[in-house]
Amino acid sequence: MATRRALLKGAAALSFAPAIAMAQGTGAGRVVVIGGGFGGATAARTLKALAPRLDVTLVEPNAVYTSCPYSNGVLAAVREMSQQQFRYDGVRRAGVTVAQTSATAVDASARTVTLADGNRLSWDRLVMSPGIDINWTALPGYDEAAAQKMPHAWKAGAQTVLLRRQLQAMDDGGLVVMSAPANPYRCPPGPYERASLIAYWLKTWKPKSKLLLLDAKDAFSKQRLFQNAWTQEYPGMIEWVPLSKGGAVTSVDPSALTFVTDFARHKAAVANVIPPQKAGAIAALAGVADRTGWCPVEPVAFESTLRPGIHVLGDAAVMGAMPKSAFAANAQAKVCAAAIVDLLAGRTPVDPILINTCYSLVAPDYGISVAGVYRPDKGVLAEVPGAGGVSPLDVVGGYRGQEALYADSWFRTITGETFG
Amino acid sequence: MRLWLLPVLACVFAQAGAPAWAADAPPGASSCTGCHASVKIADSVIPHIAGRKAAEIVAAMGAYRSGAWPSSVMGRIAKGFDDRQTAAIAAWFAARPE
Numbered sequence: 001m002a003t004r005r006a007l008l009k010g011a012a013a014l015s016f017a018p019a020i021a022m023a024q025g026t027g028a029g030r031v032v033v034i035g036g037g038f039g040g041a042t043a044a045r046t047l048k049a050l051a052p053r054l055d056v057t058l059v060e061p062n063a064v065y066t067s068c069p070y071s072n073g074v075l076a077a078v079r080e081m082s083q084q085q086f087r088y089d090g091v092r093r094a095g096v097t098v099a100q101t102s103a104t105a106v107d108a109s110a111r112t113v114t115l116a117d118g119n120r121l122s123w124d125r126l127v128m129s130p131g132i133d134i135n136w137t138a139l140p141g142y143d144e145a146a147a148q149k150m151p152h153a154w155k156a157g158a159q160t161v162l163l164r165r166q167l168q169a170m171d172d173g174g175l176v177v178m179s180a181p182a183n184p185y186r187c188p189p190g191p192y193e194r195a196s197l198i199a200y201w202l203k204t205w206k207p208k209s210k211l212l213l214l215d216a217k218d219a220f221s222k223q224r225l226f227q228n229a230w231t232q233e234y235p236g237m238i239e240w241v242p243l244s245k246g247g248a249v250t251s252v253d254p255s256a257l258t259f260v261t262d263f264a265r266h267k268a269a270v271a272n273v274i275p276p277q278k279a280g281a282i283a284a285l286a287g288v289a290d291r292t293g294w295c296p297v298e299p300v301a302f303e304s305t306l307r308p309g310i311h312v313l314g315d316a317a318v319m320g321a322m323p324k325s326a327f328a329a330n331a332q333a334k335v336c337a338a339a340i341v342d343l344l345a346g347r348t349p350v351d352p353i354l355i356n357t358c359y360s361l362v363a364p365d366y367g368i369s370v371a372g373v374y375r376p377d378k379g380v381l382a383e384v385p386g387a388g389g390v391s392p393l394d395v396v397g398g399y400r401g402q403e404a405l406y407a408d409s410w411f412r413t414i415t416g417e418t419f420g
Numbered sequence: 421m422r423l424w425l426l427p428v429l430a431c432v433f434a435q436a437g438a439p440a441w442a443a444d445a446p447p448g449a450s451s452c453t454g455c456h457a458s459v460k461i462a463d464s465v466i467p468h469i470a471g472r473k474a475a476e477i478v479a480a481m482g483a484y485r486s487g488a489w490p491s492s493v494m495g496r497i498a499k500g501f502d503d504r505q506t507a508a509i510a511a512w513f514a515a516r517p518e
Binding site for chain 1: 448454458461465496501
């Protein structure tokens with residue numbers, strides 16, 4: 001057995017020798033990208049832009065991508081789903097081959113990806129940007145059937161539409177209950193933006209209703225800004241229950257639309273469970289996810305510390321101090337693409353600097369933001385001291401309105417930069 | 421013959437829809453296009469910086485960093501870059517097609 005494995009390994013090494021030799025100096029080589037979101041689509045397009053002779057294949061089962069950023073606006077009926085949707089024509093125009101199917105297996109030593117359509121792709125470098133999957137074993141009572149009654153809407157699409165429909169069908173005076181998970185999870189300020197925009201919608205259409213937000217944490221992103229805005233914009237409408245006040249949800253009962261904590265049972269008219277998450281399932285199959293469910297990477301080219309040759313981007317990866325956001329995934333993808341071009345040419349990538357910017361809407365004309373600058377330090381991406389931070393607590397004039405306008409422009413930029 | 425032709429064709433096609441990138445982007449520059457689009461976007465409130473004079477970008481970054489110009493996120497971001505890093509990024513954007 002050992003001999004056979006060694007032989008196979010030798011054969012694999014031999015078969016890759018020409019590709020690597022070709023790659024060095026000529027800008028050629030094969031890169032497969034798994035996942036067509038903000039990380040993967042950006043990585044694929046940037047690789048072709050930097051090294052037009054690279055053979056780049058993007059593996060993505062959906063013909064249309066539905067953006068999570070700004071999908072809370074769909075819940076508040078200030079945006080339509082069509083504004084959240086993007087096709088891959090721009091990715092193809094960049095010279096990327098789009099394989100519209102799923103990856104079912106990754107062999108890190110043979111350097112292949114097996115696809116659901118039966119094909120197998122060879123690669124010199126693999127980029128994985130699989131996003132998140134719901135951790136269906138982490139919250140008792142919450143499984144895929146439960147998500148049809150208590151939607152998570154944390155992967156935008158049918159779940160977003162379901163939650164919006166439930167809100168619209170609710171009687172005025174109903175209680176909306178949301179739960180937010182412990183860190184880490186996709187989009188740290190997302191649950192609080194969602195609570196804000198649902199409250200905005202309730203205030204207009206169902207003003208006797210209230211929102212209860214059960215949280216597995218005692219602190220959250222942009223907390224003071226959100227809480228000040230809730231007091232000002234939605235007085236008495238949003239109740240936030242932190243971990244220390246019994247906010248951690250220990251189980252749910254979908255048949256009764258009920259959230260269970262150590263202290264109480266909360267029955268909802270509309271229930272939104274933002275559940276614990278993990279890296280997209282293919283990450284575990286490829287061996288790049290660790291016991292936490294997320295993917296550790298080094299901070300220069302975002303190469304897996306578990307499987308050399310595989311780079312992991314975006315929400316699936318452990319990126320040190322950098323949060324799981326679309327802006328971060330896009331920024332990481334551009335750095336990763338440049339590093340892969342260097343590595344294929346036999347050059348050592350230089351240490352990168354990355355930026356994250358994240359706007360949240362408290363109301364359609366009320367925006368708040370957080371920004372940070374990051375660089376590798378002691379093996380992880382660390383914040384550059386003295387930079388970054390959130391919007392000021394006290395502002396004059398149209399500052400919040402201006403930040404809402406910036407958020408709108410940002411969304412148009414990031415989707416254009418990602419999908420072409 | 422075919423082997424020789426394919427990469428050339430790939431090269432030609434790649435020009436059409438790929439973002440305006442160059443491999444020599446200094447550290448930090450690629451993140452900027454998450455807000456400052458590489459192509460002009462109509463009605464965007466975020467300034468287009470590709471093709472702007474390097475001295476203008478350096479001056480703006482200095483004013484954001486000191487707080488002389490009020491800003492949304494730019495003051496917080498500018499503080500993460502020193503003069504040398506800022507100058508390199510400014511020169512790179514100045515050399516991009518507008």
